Amino acid sequence: MDLQSLQVAQESFWRIFSAGVTKTIPLTVISFIGAMILAVSCALVQYANVWGLKQFVRFYIWIFRGTPLLVQLCTLYFGFPNLGIVIDAWTSAVIVFALNCGAYCAETMRSALESVPLGQLEAGYCVGMSWFQIMYRIVLPQAFRTAFPPLFNTLISLVKDTSLASSITVPEMMTQGMRVTGRTYEFMAIYLEVGLIYLLFSTVLTKLQTWGEKKLKTYENK
Amino acid sequence: MMLEVKNITKSFGSLEVLRGVDFSVNQGDVVAILGPSGSGKTTLLRCMNYLETADSGTMVFDGVSYDLSHTSKRDIGIIRKKTGFVFQNYNLFRNKNVLNNVTEGLIIARKIPKAEAHETAVKALEKVGLGDRLDYYPYQLSGGQQQRVAIARAIATNPEIIYFDEPTSALDPELTGEVLSVMRNLARDGMTMVVVTHEIGFAREVSNRVVFMDGGVVAEEAPSHEFFEHPKEERTRQFLRIISGN
Numbered sequence: 001m002d003l004q005s006l007q008v009a010q011e012s013f014w015r016i017f018s019a020g021v022t023k024t025i026p027l028t029v030i031s032f033i034g035a036m037i038l039a040v041s042c043a044l045v046q047y048a049n050v051w052g053l054k055q056f057v058r059f060y061i062w063i064f065r066g067t068p069l070l071v072q073l074c075t076l077y078f079g080f081p082n083l084g085i086v087i088d089a090w091t092s093a094v095i096v097f098a099l100n101c102g103a104y105c106a107e108t109m110r111s112a113l114e115s116v117p118l119g120q121l122e123a124g125y126c127v128g129m130s131w132f133q134i135m136y137r138i139v140l141p142q143a144f145r146t147a148f149p150p151l152f153n154t155l156i157s158l159v160k161d162t163s164l165a166s167s168i169t170v171p172e173m174m175t176q177g178m179r180v181t182g183r184t185y186e187f188m189a190i191y192l193e194v195g196l197i198y199l200l201f202s203t204v205l206t207k208l209q210t211w212g213e214k215k216l217k218t219y220e221n222k
Numbered sequence: 223m224m225l226e227v228k229n230i231t232k233s234f235g236s237l238e239v240l241r242g243v244d245f246s247v248n249q250g251d252v253v254a255i256l257g258p259s260g261s262g263k264t265t266l267l268r269c270m271n272y273l274e275t276a277d278s279g280t281m282v283f284d285g286v287s288y289d290l291s292h293t294s295k296r297d298i299g300i301i302r303k304k305t306g307f308v309f310q311n312y313n314l315f316r317n318k319n320v321l322n323n324v325t326e327g328l329i330i331a332r333k334i335p336k337a338e339a340h341e342t343a344v345k346a347l348e349k350v351g352l353g354d355r356l357d358y359y360p361y362q363l364s365g366g367q368q369q370r371v372a373i374a375r376a377i378a379t380n381p382e383i384i385y386f387d388e389p390t391s392a393l394d395p396e397l398t399g400e401v402l403s404v405m406r407n408l409a410r411d412g413m414t415m416v417v418v419t420h421e422i423g424f425a426r427e428v429s430n431r432v433v434f435m436d437g438g439v440v441a442e443e444a445p446s447h448e449f450f451e452h453p454k455e456e457r458t459r460q461f462l463r464i465i466s467g468n
Contacts, residue, residue: 119313122273123372126307127327127379128299137330141317219317219359 005189012180012190016173020197023172027093027162032155034098039105043143044135046106047113057106064103070164072096077168093165101158105151112147113139145216152209156202163198173197223282224249224414225270225383230279230290232265239265240276241438247383247416252409254425254446255418257435258461263418266435267385270416271307272298284382303332306376306384310391312368314360314375320347321356324375332379346378347371350404366397370404377408384408386417402428422465426450434458 042057064072077092087095116139124134166174177194181187226246232239239262247253255263269276269290276290283301293301314323321343328339347353350370360368369389376384389405390398402424409415409428419425425432425446432449434442434457442455453459 117311117313119309119311120315123307123309123313123315123375124326125273126271126302126305127375128303128331129327130299130331133330137326138315138317145317219319219361 005186008180008184008186009189009193012176013193015180016176016190016194017197019171019176020173020201023170024159024162024201027090027097027165027170027172028155028159031094031097031101031162032158034094035101035105035154035158036151038098038102039109040140042102042106043109043113046110048131060099061103061106064100065107069096069100069161070167072100073164073168089165089169092168093162093170097158097162097165100161101154104154105147108147108150108154109143112143115146116142148212148216149209152205152212156205159201159205160198163194223247224284226282227266227270227290228280228282230266230269231277232262232269232274233277239438240269240279243279243435243438243440245433245440245443247414250412250414251431252413252415252417252429253431253433254429255416255433255435256420256422256425256461257441261435262438263435264387267307267387267416267418271302271305271385273307303379304382306379306381308369308372308376308384308386308389310388312360312365312372312392314368314371316360319357319359320352320363320371323360323371324378327375327379342378343374346374349377349407350374351400364397365393366400369393369401373401373404373408377413383414383416386415386419388418388420390419390421420465422462434461436461 042061045053045057073093073096076087076096077089080087120138120142121131121134124138129137162172163174165172166178169175173194177190181190184190223246228244230240230243230245239260241262243262243266245266255266257263265274268274269279270281272290272293279290281288281290284304288297288301315326318326321340324343324346325336325339328334328342329336334342344353344356347356350373352367352370352374355363355367355371360371363371369392373384373389386405390401393401398421402421405415405417405424406428417425417429429446432442432444432446433440434449434455436457442449442453442458444454449458450462453462
């Protein structure tokens with residue numbers, strides 16, 4: 001790497017960074033919100049043992065945890081048009097990331113729900129509360145606290161996994177980086193730069209996690 | 223007669239835990255249910271509050287008859303709102319402080335206005351001697367204090383009857399006393415109580431009737447003094463000998 005490489009890196013910084021802000025971050029946030037809605041629903045279905053739905057949820061988790069994310073992206077974006085279903089790149093990416101991440105988070109939430117002692121559910125019944133009231137007010141808040149660190153883990157993974165959306169033409173950070181390298185052949189400088197911006201995002205999230213864990217500690221045992 | 227159950231049966235797999243239990247409670251009664259481990263005491267209590275579904279049996283509560291194995295969700299809700307339940311392991315809501323553990327059932331389940339619920343809860347907590355611990359979380363309390371919060375949670379809803387499932391069995395001996403004294407006060411105030419317990423001293427002193435269970439049936443039922451002074455059944459005498467240590 002010489003001065004020219006650094007200059008290319010410097011000139012391309014805003015282009016890549018702004019793709020991060022306008023594409024990577026929204027993609028991550030929207031997908032993760034979708035994933036959490038899916039995860040909580042799937043976890044509750046399994047926790048409550050709803051026959052039929054539970055089998056469906058297991059099937060969904062099996063598929064999305066058992067196949068590569070890249071294959072899922074390509075199937076939806078490149079494969080579905082063969083069936084006459086055309087979905088644009090951005091939407092495809094959001095759908096796949098939400099479904100994939102949701103499958104992992106569903107398992108995290110399920111185990112967190114199961115870690116809340118059953119006696120509190122019974123105590124809730126005995127003071128006259130309904131299942132949904134107990135879940136919403138007693139069990140889920142405790143489960144979220146337990147699940148918080150592993151969920152954040154998945155979120156940090158997701159930030160980095162969004163780089164795979166470059167393979168289905170979403171113009172996020174990796175795509176921008178690849179375009180610059182295609183023109184300048186400065187692979188080392190540009191990919192290091194892209195990597196550093198991801199590291200920056202992950203670091204912010206790690207700080208956020210530490211802060212969040214502290215906030216959630218109010219009724220902690222230790 | 224405020225509560226009467228007839229012929230309750232309940233099996234867990236091939237294990238018959240209740241084999242036809244009859245049982246009744248009058249207003250103001252303090253009934254102690256005694257018996258060896260595995261005799262079905264706890265299961266009986268749990269069936270009466272639908273924490274377990276009995277295989278068969280009927281319950282008359284407040285003059286209404288229910289089939290214990292087929293009670294509608296709505297009826298179960300109605301019954302639970304008229305009863306209180308105190309668990310062996312307290313089962314406090316760990317994410318709520320002491321005050322909110324008590325107000326939860328009032329505000330959420332009974333839609334009582336916040337201020338009124340707050341006032342009721344504080345009164346209940348003062349009654350169990352914890353009026354100065356309102357903003358503590360369960361983990362900050364001793365076992366005895368947690369169980370007293372659980373009792374406050376049960377009495378705050380103004381139930382017609384409270385079920386106690388071995389309320390002192392998880393406690394260190396020196397903490398048992400504070401819980402028993404709270405229960406003694408409740409009994410004195412005329413609260414109707416059914417207490418599954420191993421505390422013979424408490425049963426003898428506070429309860430007015432004893433139900434002795436063995437092997438999933440009621441082996442003997444009698445007014446307390448009679449039960450302890452002149453037990454009729456050989457099985458009862460044996461149990462009392464073992465438990466009193468001679």
